Amino acid sequence: MSTIEYISPGVLSRIVRAFVVACSIVLLCGTVSPLHAGPPTGTLTGVSQLPVIRVALFERISSPDPAQSGMYEPHNIASNVFETLVTSDSSGSIMPGIATSWSASPDGIRWTFFIPEGRSFHDASPLDAYAVEFCFQRLINPAHQLFRPYPDWKTQLFSHVNSIRALDAQTLQIDLDKPYAPLLHNLSTAAASIISPLSLQKYYDGESRILAGSGSFKFAEFKTESVLLQPSEYLPAAPQVQVRFDYYRSEAVLSAYQQNKVDIITGLDQSDETHLLSENTATLLRHPQLSVLFLYCNGARQNIRNIAVRRAISLSINRSQISGKAIGKNSVPAKGFLPPGLWATEPSLPPFEYNPKLAKDILAKAGLKDGIDLTVIQLAAPRPFLPAPKRLASALKNSLLQAGIRLEFEFLDGEQFLTRMQNQDFDIAVYGWVSDTNDPDNLLSTHLYAGKENPHQRIAIDKLDQLILYGQSEQSLKKRMQYYSTAQYIIHKELPCIPMLHSKLPVIIRNTIKGVRISPVSFLVFRNATVQPPPLQQ
Template sequence: MNSAVRRLSAAIAAGTLVVTLAACAESERGAGGGEGGTMVFGAPGAPAMFDPVYATDGETFRVSRQMFETLVTYAPGTADLAPGLATEWTPNDDGTQWTFALQEGVTFHDGTPFDAEAVCFNFDRWANLPNEAAQSQAEYYVGLFGGFAQNAGDYGESIYAGCEAPDANTAVLNLTEGTGALPAAFGLTSLSISSPTALQEYDADGIELSGEAFTYPAYAMEHPTGTGPFRFESYDRASGTVTLARNDDYWGETAGLDQLIFRVIPDENARRQELQAGTIQGYDLPSPGDWAALRDAGFQVLEREPFNIFYLGINQANNPALADVRVRQAIAHAVDRESLAQNQLPDSAEVATQFIPETVEGYASDLEPIPYDPDRARALLAEAGASDLTVNFYYPTEVTRPYMPNPTNLFTTIAENLRQVGITVNPVAQPWNGGYLDSVNVAGTHDLHLLGWTGDYNDAGNFVGTFFGRAKPEFGFTNQELFDELAAADRTVDPAEKAAAYEQANRSIMEYLPSVPLTTSPPAVVVAENVEGMVPSPLTDERFSTVTIAD
């Protein structure tokens, strides 16, 4: 059991109390002190852009976290709540109003003061995103607040009722109803606070959709402006290199590095070779088979606590056969998930019984793994009249994810499982950004796909609500009963009642089986021997401000 994650449950349960942790925050700020030097980190994928509200992928979040800050954050190496830009956060009795006491003396990278007006400007901006292109990309905001002031797409009614700034250091968030996701969700990188000046100057809301691809405005691509310990310097899209510089005017402990460079190196073997050659000082997601050799060579392999789900996604909209639950059950029985866990993932990987990890409140412990049973799969296909089923199976390239260390190998194994029960598989490989994510999340042109999720905070809704809380192109189904069940669980503020509601929702999900949960596993990050201060996070929420490089 992940004790760090369990501790967050207590923090959420105490959400009706005033949370005052300023002294802890000060002591946990980086120990860098501005020693200098440059760290080059090998990232497995390219960031889509740098405006956190539009971000949905880990590589965009990885870079954004260094430049932006949220009102509430997570203590290093845990999922425990800690002060960010707010020193205290106090709800009223029913969770419909949250009062934030703000840090003083903070400025954005462009010199704009951080204050309550800036906080309210950001909340109002998110609530009033102007068009379907912008709203469709604000997935985390929708998941938390339900919709927008003026919905341009198929969204629910927004629970955001406004933001007040009674004085410079106090911001008050008003909601139409409480949600059990708070206060933990206040730490979402998507809710990072941006400079109002820069947002207006660089047309932050001018996002456009052309075909299946989004075009982002100048703010998101060239002028992201937060309050964090690093500031944006450049992004060379051709080489996949993002350069950040230390923010010498940072309000807390200044970073220990002069520069932080993220180099996109999609191939895991290439990342390992560059680390061994000394051209990078660290990289994410080393292949589980390389961990022992890397440690033997003197590198630090820092394991994260498992807090993710890897799943085989099923889109019911394109292929009528997939709308039959018997066909989805057949696909589940066809996949040898135990073999995946044992042969292609870290040693402690486990077969998933549902779409949340065991450490998340709301896990239904009575659910059993779907057994590998090719004969049963063939029988179900025959019963559904789908013995000649053909599927377009999409999988990503040019990326490694915490839950999916080698997408091609995983696809190959799963596709062979499907072929063994008579399913014809048409493989469709696409690059992670600029193809795959747009096809899966926007266009919905796939039948099957591989994807997963690392939790942003300890809340079942952050997993199953994000996946199945509303109709999405990724899964292509409408099940209002399930949507309503998840919405009711999310609105439940009492921790015990909320856990019970999500346990039942997880049983309903596995009965309907909109997709197939595969595994949960512990990813790792590896750094050179002379790198100090890197703290692995179960949320993959590593902050590089604490990092220094020894001589």
């Protein structure tokens, strides 16, 4: 077990108060960092007059803090407001972020990051190594006054971290208890966003509804069903648009587009795509995602721990038919757990067999000749990897019924779904994940690693756990690929979860919107976006 270097609550409280006082003095006295000296450098006279790009949300946003959610929507917004210590390019290579350079000790235990002088957050408070330390400590240190126990970012992002400390304003040091290959990738995720400590303190004290980052945009308004971003006026070349995210029920979003209330829709159902594209007002982008849609198996249920039941379920899934009916051109049947395009995906895995008769025989031999009834939980709202949840449920239900597997679906909102998952109150769950990074550990350890205590009641396979740990600590890419290749064959055979589909992200963009980029992890980037006037009517 790694031991985090904790700061006692009393000392931490004094640090926070000192930081807030220092930032307040900076703001009152007008002594700001070079990036904030003098007038803003962007051409933002009348920022509220800039054109607005309107993006549809299918989930409400409960908090502007990306560390309070693992969902796509808040992280998509956060990627435009906050920066991370490092980032990654389209190939998955690690690139500078807030840290312009870094180094590691020969044994991979100590990492040192260098942050340039003169950086500031949107609220003019200093962006330095002390601010980065504050942001990371709140994610992993239970003694930190802003620590929240869920999501468990210590396990997901900071495994094997012993200590995080700012050596001075420009130098951050992270010490590990052993080499940890995914570290840099994890530091590039939205959950690891660097946020102004001053704004965090005000937000959690109830004094403010917004948080300050250092990205291209800043929060102008935040409500659970509507978020407005405006350009950061301190950038040398500020964005020339505002971006508004508004919540819509899935059945209402097409009408909202036709009424010119929405410009961009992610994850639209294919039938709606076809209808909308026939109007010749939009462009459709199909962005390849590092995603997997799978059945999460609840190891707390005895029937699901039975490998015969899991094999029967897998044999009953007509993946090609479900892919076509439920998602269409935006998906492909899964051959394994890891998606195509990820560097560790094993190309020689055989396709999953579809054989409902064999599935029925397996159940009979397991003493279930009359079949089995299973409770399935699923998110009701469309997701980036699943635009039509109920259509998938119907196809899946009909497919498994051929083998006598009777599914009872319950459609839940995000909070209900997470509560049921935490309480292990289900047999299987329709689950999807768009990888936060280009490292396979983000998928494998997050969803399949059980561990000795197995707090999430996963299907525990000791050899698989061992391979996941080997992959985390190994620095050789070739050896990591070997570990992950073996792991994928184990997943294919033992089915700790049941992979179904890999998907693309369909993005509908109104033709007047130009310059929107889609990041490697499927976030919309508005840094260079523009809005052109509509063509003149003849």
